Amino acid sequence: MSPRDVVIIGAGQLRNNRERDFDSATEPLELILRAAAASAEDAGVGAAELSGVDLVAAVQIVSWSYADDACVVAERLGATDARCVTSGAGGHQPVAMLQHIAGRIAEGEAELALLCGGEAQSSLEMFQRADAEIPWSRDPGGPGKFDRAVGGTERMWDLGLVGPIRIYPLFENRLRYELGQSFAEAQDWSARMYSEFSAVAAGNEAAWNPVPRTPEEIATVGPKNRMICFPYPLLMNATAKVDQAAALLVASAETADRLGVPESKRIHVLSAASGSDCEDVLERPTFGASAGMAGALDRALDGAGLGMSDVDVLDLYSCFPVVPKLGSLHLKATGRALSATGGLTSFGGAHNNYSSHALVAVTRELRRTGGTGLVYANGEYVTKHSATVLSGRARPEGFVASEAIGTPQTVRVVDHYIGEAVVETYTVEYDREAEPARGYVVASLPGGGRTGVRVSKKDTYTLGELVSQDREPIGRTGRITESDGRRTFALEGAA
Known part of the structure; x- marks a missing residue:
């Protein structure tokens, strides 16, 4: 066992108020605290141990505003000495936060950490539609942080080319063209993949839409599955209006020993890596691939000393079909199961926090079957990338991290061309x-x-x-x- 050995010892998640009932509506902070308590119970250490965490890393909450997400969680846990870190925006943040936590633990700067996040967008909008008072705590900033979550450069805003629904189809349409696929072939691939995700979500207790769907249901455009931005109908878009939360307890191996966590509960964080593409989508060198994604995936596997053939469980971010398509093509994993969680349409896309649930799902699966898992998380517009390799087995090197390298390539954009x-x-x-x-x-x-x-x-x-x-x-x-x-x-x- 290496002194740099970092282990996930507890994993908790929940779904709340799927029925959209006013009495059941609960603010994100309370949902996070419930998930944290569930992670402690899962580790077998009891909720009282949460007051002893020395690092709280919170994935930025979008649906409701607090002065500092991580500090508010730490205060409620009684973790008065904990260092607090709240992420920026982006779906890559849960894995990026895990990389931060694992690095601090591996360097001896922390012993027990909580990674957490949660949203209550569905309940929030229920109150807003009813023009009802929202009985939640908040800071003076007021509810919602969508301005932080959308992103985009001034050029993109001027064009109106902002928002995931408008941008991800650019990658999908170009990828179809570069692969030489017909529209029908590309849509069939998307529909079959999302149908498989829906079957996984149906078995996940925290899924927002736990209903298996056929490829025909997903691909057929109609009143309940209208086209949003071509070629993606509604059932190929992430579902952001959810109330969900997730938390993971992460510890040094020595702390896990002290807490009496059995080996069967420990999932080792072998490696993590990050990458990026240029912020301005119009400057991307290609829309049929992502150098930042490829680099993060490759370096995460290299850091673990593994290849894709060594990976038993995979979860690729899936806000829109093109993201897992690009990931699976790069990994040469197109014939494999690509989600252990259920995807952002069927499981639910809790703004920045989906991949916290992916970490929960992969942790559980590795406990059950052993082996190794790879989680990839995507932020903004195929812009920010984080990947981590988890395993039921320790290794002598302990945790290894790899930061983004190089400057993303760009192409020249002519704004006023006629x-x-x-x-x-x-x-x-x-x-x-x-x-x-x-x-x-x-x-x-x-x-x-x-x-x-x-x-x-x-x-x-x-x-x-x-x-x-x-x-x-x-x-x-x-x-x-x-x-x-x-x-x-x-x-x-x-x-």
Whole structure:
């Protein structure tokens, strides 16, 4: 046993108020405290031991505002001497926080830590729709931190190309093109994968939508599964309106011994790695791959001294189908189960905190079966990446961490270009009447570089061609013009 050995000793999670009942509505802090108590009970140490944690790492709460998420949790636990760390925004943060915790424990700077996060977005919106007073504690900042969660550069905001629903389809459509797939083939892959995730969620007690769905249900567009942004209907989008919380107790091996935690409960954190791509999506060198994702996955496996063939349990972040597609393609794992949790559509996408639940799910599975697990978490717009390797077996090296390396590559973006351009990727956003409302095109320019541009709702020809299931729009030529200070793109043949 290495002095750098770091182990997860307790894992707890919960779902609350699926029935959307006012009396059951509970603020995120209370949900987190329940999950923390569950993690202590799971470790067999009792909730009283939580007052002895010396590090509290909280995943940033989005649905409700506290002065400092981690410090509020520590105060309520009675952990008065604990160091407190609250993450920034992004779905990668649970794994990034685990990397931080494991590093501190491995260096002897902490002995017992709590990783926690929770959301109550569903209950919050229930109160807001009823225009009812919300009986939760808060700081003067008021409820909600969506401004921190959306991200994007000034260029992206000017274009309106912000929000996950608009950006992830850009990667999906380009990946389909680069793989030489038809629309039907790409959608079938997405639907089969998400159907498998729904079956996993059906067996997870904290899942928000624990209903197995067939690939046909997921792929078929209709009143209950309307198109959001092409090519993703509702059942291929993350579900953010959930009340969920998760917590993990992480300790040094010596502390686990002192607490009497049996070996069968200990899951060793072998390695963790992070990576990033450039913040501005329009500057990405490609939309069919992610260098930051690939680097984080590779370095996490290398740090553990393992290859993908050594991994028994896998959970790849799945806010939209393209993310697990990119991960599985890089890992050469397309024929494997890609989620131990159930995915962000069926299990639930608790804003930044989904991968805390993934860590719970993989911990439980490794306790049951032994072996090794890999958890990958994605933040922003395939921008921030964190991966960790967990195992039921210790190793002499203990925990090994790898930080992001290098500067992400970029391409030149021409913001005010007018003239001929070629579709590189695109999406079309639909309104609630199931009609195309606007389009977004990323276009390659004749002199090199690219630009981002919108498609007018009035241009029914271009919008119709972009959402055609029979003719590939990528690679087609069009023209960018300007009117009243706004540039728009129209394919050749548009009136």
